Amino acid sequence: MADTKREIERKYEGPAASEAAVPPDLSGVPGVADVIDKGITRLDATYYDTADQRLAADSLTLRRRTGGDDAGWHLKLPVADGVRDEIHAPLSETVPDRLTALARSRIRDAELVALVRLATSRHVHELVDGEGSPLAEVSLDRVRAERLHGGADTAEWTEIEIELADGQDPAFLDKAGKHLRKAGLHRSASPSKLAKALAETGSRTKPRKHEHAEPVTAGDHVLAYLRAQRHAVIELDPAVRLDAPDSVHRMRVATRRMRSTFRSFGNVLDRAVTTPVAVELKWLAGELGVDRDHEVLTERFTEALDALPRPLLSGPVRNRLRAWSTARGGDSRRRLLAVLDSKRYLDLLAALDRLLAEPPLREAAAAKPHKVLAAAVRKDFEKVAALVEHALDLPSGGDRDVAMHEARKKAKRTRYAAEAATPALGKPAKALTKAVKSLQNLLGEHQDSVMARESLRELADQAHAAGESTFTFGVLYGREEQRAAVAEAGLPGTWKKVGKRAAL
Template sequence: MADTKREIERKYESDDSGLPDLTGVAGVAAVLDKGVAHLDATYYDTADLRLAAASLTLRRRTGGSDAGWHLKLPVAPGVRDEIHAPLSDTVPPTLASLVRSRVRDAELLPVVRLRSERDVRDLVDAEGRLLAEASVDAVRAERLSGGSGSAQWTEIEVELADGGDPTFLDTVEKRLRKAGVRPSKSASKLARALAETTPRGKNGKNGKKQRKGEESPGEPVTSGDHVLAYVRAQRDAVVELDPAVRQDAPDSVHSMRVATRRMRSAFRSYGKVLDRGVTDPIGAELKWLAGELGVDRDREVLTERLTAALDDLPRTLVSGPVHTRLDTWAGARRGGSRSRLTGVLDSKRYLTLLDTLDALLAAPPLRKAAAGKPGKVLAKAVRKDFGKVSVLVEQALELAPGHDRDLALHEARKKAKRTRYAAEAAAPALGDPATALVKSMKSLQTLLGDHQDSVMARGTLRELSAVAHAAGESSFTYGVLYGREEQRAASAEAELPGVWKEIRAGALV
């Protein structure tokens, strides 16, 4: 079983003179000698160093207090989530799963062996509480595959204690700098080992390599450049969010789902830039993935809405076991949902989709307009999408309240979302007008989204009321909640003409 901890540390170059005296650092009452630990770590990666390219490290280490397998995922500079699994002879399935979006069908091989003598000091406060661990590491690196040779160096590492204040590391750094110690040029031991044992010109700096066939993008110039930059960012988001989704991290499923929608919208909005004969089948697969990600998400959002509405009712209006009935409905499809979603992310279909997106970006199906100026090509596409929103909103406003208007507003919401994403992709090229449209479409999407949520909530309340009535329970409260949802929908519909008039007046695309 794997467990996770947040690692916050800083690394410094060392001239072998050891650790400077840190007893004068503010807050440090004592520096305790914890002895020397002998660490032996083997780092695993694919032959083309996909994990290193993404600043991920996977290692098997013996020695020290935390022997075992460690997977480190970058969070921010100097901050990583370290996932630990017990020692074993092969890569633990739990950790292999978390790097699958990078590794896919490739084999994980031992690429570097690092043996370190770590001289450890604990920095503690007046009450003996650990503030940070400072160490001097004498490192010997040996390349096992993809290169040759060895390297050795000495570095200083300062790791913040669990739950510590990150600003304490700033205080320690001031003392180290005053002593002539400077931050390391390498983000990790592995990065330095790869850099010093990789033949010049192979795999790029620090062992990093682009995905096969994909060139490192420069500043976008043409329309095609801008659209591909947007698609690439969404592809990267899906790959990077994969481990978080597998770990059921907050908002990860929703964020991945949004990335798939953004890509799909870009393909449809910019059909004059990327050949839809190629992108439409990919869009269909992205729709499938979004659907799999949304199986539980939509019900979760609806549950939160109904629970909040129920909690807002006076007790005198709550009749019968409504909370229990709502909880039963909410949990009806939740069982095994995480393992089901993990199965989707391990599926051949999903991994093939990732490979297909890589291939698209490596050899994009550019059409003639891709070489055109963004101010003309992208603006035209955004205007076209906005025009479709305009037609749908105007048609919806002409309809009487009811089922047909609900459907029309739902279609307008989907087109508003697509227009928003098209404007997002164009914003770096078009500037303020596109940015303003993104904001406008987001506000329209929010208003129409609340209306659609009300439509869905009323359908669910009818369902729950019927089940409760059949069970001999009171359906009174469901009727009260239904009436309130009707009022929320009516309020959104009443607000729409004014919001739409303001959006039309400010639309400059």
């Protein structure tokens, strides 16, 4: 088994650190009642990566460490500046399969090699409050780095590390940081010991080509948006594997954004090249969506039941809903993990990398962004306009439901196109994005109600076949009809507001 821990820490360095015999005295930091000397520990860690340092390029670290109270394998995933999630696995001779899987979106089919060995002498002091509860640990680390792959250089340095205790306010690190700066220290420029070791032994991890170039042309802006979505898929991969909240939905949205961008900006990127990639993105979105809509409906019905007065609850409706939800769940989790480990998924990631490294640019890609991007967004908006106007002309019923659903899909595409264009077009595109999102949400609420009513009929049929009361499902059906009616009534006003933001 592997355990996950949120690690919030800061590293400091400077001449004062190198000259220190013990960690700086932080007894004067507000809230600190006592400083406890925890002694000196010797740590021996070997860091693994691909030969071309794919993990380091994305600020991930994978190590096998002995010594201390957490000996074992550690995979650290960046969350924010100074914040990482550390996944721990027991000590073994080879990299645990689960940690390899969590890094799969970066490693792909490459081999992991022992990259750097760090030997650290760590003198730790624990900072506690008036009740004896830990606030943080401050350590003086004397580090010796030995390059194991790509060279044989060594390096030595001393740094101060302060790590927040579980459950404490990160603002405490700001207070401690003031004292450390007064002691002659400054924040380390390296985000991790591995990053510093690579730099000190003569191998700085290079950013990916084009990643940080400022967009100039229309093509630059479209590619920047696509890179952000590609990065989101790769970054969310371990979160999906760990079943982190909302991670599946967010990855699915990233795939949709890329597919939508290929369609909206076909005058920038050659569709003959992007279409096969879009097909694979649709496949991935479909796999990510298995049971997702069902889960959303289950949550919707549960909330609706919770809001019903007791007299309107008739029969074992919660048991019926639970059985319906469980029957649909199946082994979708196992299936999704298999998808993320599949050759097809890894081939898709490789195809995205190739497309972004050598983009199939058309003539319009070299043009100034305002004209090209604005024209593409307007074209998408015109399609939305036609669909919304058509829906408004129809009476309530099945035909209008279909028309509103089609308008929702086109509204989503327009929103993503406006998002991609916002860095170039500025406030008008940002305002349009916000307005179209409100339209998308309204149309989405209507579509959710349509789907909910279909499922409620299914639930009622199952209850009837089992000899149970169907009354409550009828009540919920009626309330879903009301929610749809409210959405339909709000469409003219929402559409009018969107129209005011259409000029680019």
